[in-house]
Amino acid sequence: MKVLLISPQGSNIYAKMKVGLPPLGLAYLAAVIRENGHSVKITDRAIEKKDFIPEDFLPFDVVGISADTPRYPEALEIAAVAKEAGKTVIMGGYHVTFLDKEALETGVTDIIVRGEAEEIIVNLLRALENGDDLHKVKGISFVENGKLVRTAVALPPKDLDAMPFPARDLLPMSKYTSLMAGLPVTNLITSRGCPFNCYFCSSSRFGGIKWRYRSAKSIVDEMEILYHDYGYRAFAFMDDNFTLSKRRVMEFADELEKRHMNDIIWWCFSRVDILIRNEDMVKRMAEAGAFQIFLGLESHNEGTLDDYGKNIGNKEQDQAIALLRKYGINIHGSFIVGDINETKEMALQTAKWVQKVNPRVAQFSILTPYPGTALYHDVEREGRFLHKNWKLYDALHATVKTDGMTPDEVQKVLIKDYRMAYLSKYRLFHPHKFSPEMSLKLKNLRAKHEKIKNRVNPISFFVTFWSEMQRTKPKKLMAKMEKENKKKRSLHVTDNVTKGIDLTVGDKETNLINGMYIDGNSRKEKPSKKQLI
Structure with a gap:
């Protein structure tokens, strides 16, 4: 399969000052994707600042987008263009791992990868390529018949030495x-x-x-x-x-x-x-x-x-x-x-x-x-x-x-x-x-x-x-956002998803990510010595 991985730029001060480092998360993913026989390209929008148009996605089968919290809105904008081009959109990263329902409700992303993605993405691409049952791919969330499906938890990679080094050759390192x-x-x-x-x-x-x-x-x-x-x-x-x-x-x-x-x-x-x-x-x-x-x-x-x-x-x-x-x-x-x-x-x-x-x-x-x-x-x-x-x-x-x-x-x-x-x-x-x-x-x-x-x-x-x-003074910002929110509430939302989604699940494991409840809790857990080392 032909895969495009995208790292959004973000809008914070550090992005504006061009204080940045290579997106190693995507570079690790690119390395394992390539190792498993697929072709892959990385676009880091902190470096390549062009706006996407549907034609940019035509050469690819799958578009993967990284989404931490401040870059999540931009990730959605990119996803909307990729969907317009008819591509399968996958999102991963911290924000969507814990708010997978929110991301899927937008209707512009097809699959959420929860947690560390190197092993999940290989299994997911294989399933997509062969037309296999996505329910058997651990660590993903998707919508089926208007309902949210969270597959079983995928444990994170154990042997980090066995993983290939990040595919830095796919990044403009000199920039x-x-x-x-x-x-x-x-x-x-x-x-x-x-x-x-x-x-x-x-x-x-x-x-x-x-x-x-x-x-x-x-x-x-x-x-x-x-x-x-x-x-x-x-x-x-x-x-x-x-x-x-x-x-x-x-x-x-x-x-x-x-x-x-x-x-x-x-x-x-x-x-x-x-x-x-x-x-x-x-x-x-x-x-x-x-x-x-x-x-x-x-x-x-x-x-x-x-x-x-x-x-x-x-x-x-x-x-x-x-x-x-x-x-x-x-x-x-x-x-x-x-x-x-x-x-x-x-x-x-x-x-x-x-x-x-x-x-x-x-x-x-x-x-x-x-x-x-x-x-x-x-x-x-x-x-x-x-x-x-x-x-x-x-x-x-x-x-x-x-x-x-x-x-x-x-x-x-x-x-x-x-x-x-x-x-x-x-x-x-x-x-x-x-x-x-x-x-x-x-x-x-x-x-x-x-x-x-x-x-x-x-x-x-x-x-x-x-x-x-x-x-962005809070008083000024809150007044502005109140006006904008009325318009944004319906932006990118698909009726069949928002009306049909059902998060009631019988198996607690579907609410877990790497052994922790994804909705969070305020309980402080003291690690054991075995967990420390």
Whole structure:
């Protein structure tokens, strides 16, 4: 079969600033589709910005579209054009995994793939090609005779080392211009699943609570291709739990050393509690080129941390920050604004602490109830949604009615937090300094890439950010959306689907995705040691 995979651009600030990385999810899918004898093409609309017309889809049998929450409206627009061309439309990704009914009710998508799709898509394409019964394909949702069908749960891939590397040859790699310390950076995924089931995150429900990981050898094999064939010297590991296994991190560092890859830098996600328990691991990471670590610090208010189920406090946060600084690793701190109970005074407490900590990167986000999270379930149950304009579910816009601040105040606090973090005396008079070893490494690497011009201009970024915040003030936005919603309620909706759909099912399993209820719940589940490793 001939398959077209599409990654929507999205409308948020980062998309406008062209801060992006290759869509590895689709690249993984393309690799397994091609491996199974089909032809495949990827279109990343963050790079290729043309509007689709029906004729664009004529060469293909199937159109697959990735749909996370803020890009879901654009995904529907693309799907509508593909359907006009008479093509079978498949959607996958976080948003439609948890809101499959909503997506199918639009009438512009035929099949939803729930959860990690590499094995599901192969079975689905085989069924479509042979005209087989779709009920036998696990992990999909579709409409049949006006009723919703959810097939049995498909377990996520177990052996990640056995999967082919992402099909980067199908992507315009030279056009991705994100940088790390002035160097072109590209992304990798080294593990899946998350045992922590955080209140505001859907990763555990999408990929399961059992952590599955690639071996150190597999990771460095992929890095060598990126190193030699594409010239990358900076790498970003995008999985939630890169450091969950100390043994794997140590093996990874040894593998880099064995292959003489000592002229690289890298970035990864980690957790405060993992770092402070493993100082020797942090030291080894620094020796192996760890440039920056992303930490979800979220808040400096103990009550807010408890609300998020972080199981850490201010003391542990300060210990992790001190530990990273001891070994010369930069901090990418992530902070959340707009907890249900947060007041302006509580938010200011966190902002002042961020000033003092002065991380190399301070990232502020508004608490956003993404489908599939326990937060979404609670906000729905308590009637706190301001709106469901999914384009604005980018963690930069207020979407929830909180007790401590008005929506306008939440967005103003976000702007103030960024201003305090980046225009503070701490940052102006205490510039970040690298360790002597890192300074020398960066000097040598930058000499090889001195022609690089594609830096994200901070002033331009803040102008774009400010303009977007002014354009989408909640009061103004709500009035505008109220008018638009009347028109949009019937857009792309097919009568036979909306009138005939029936979600009453006798088997609980049909409401599960990788062992978790797709409608979400507010129950905190504590992982077992077996789930952690």
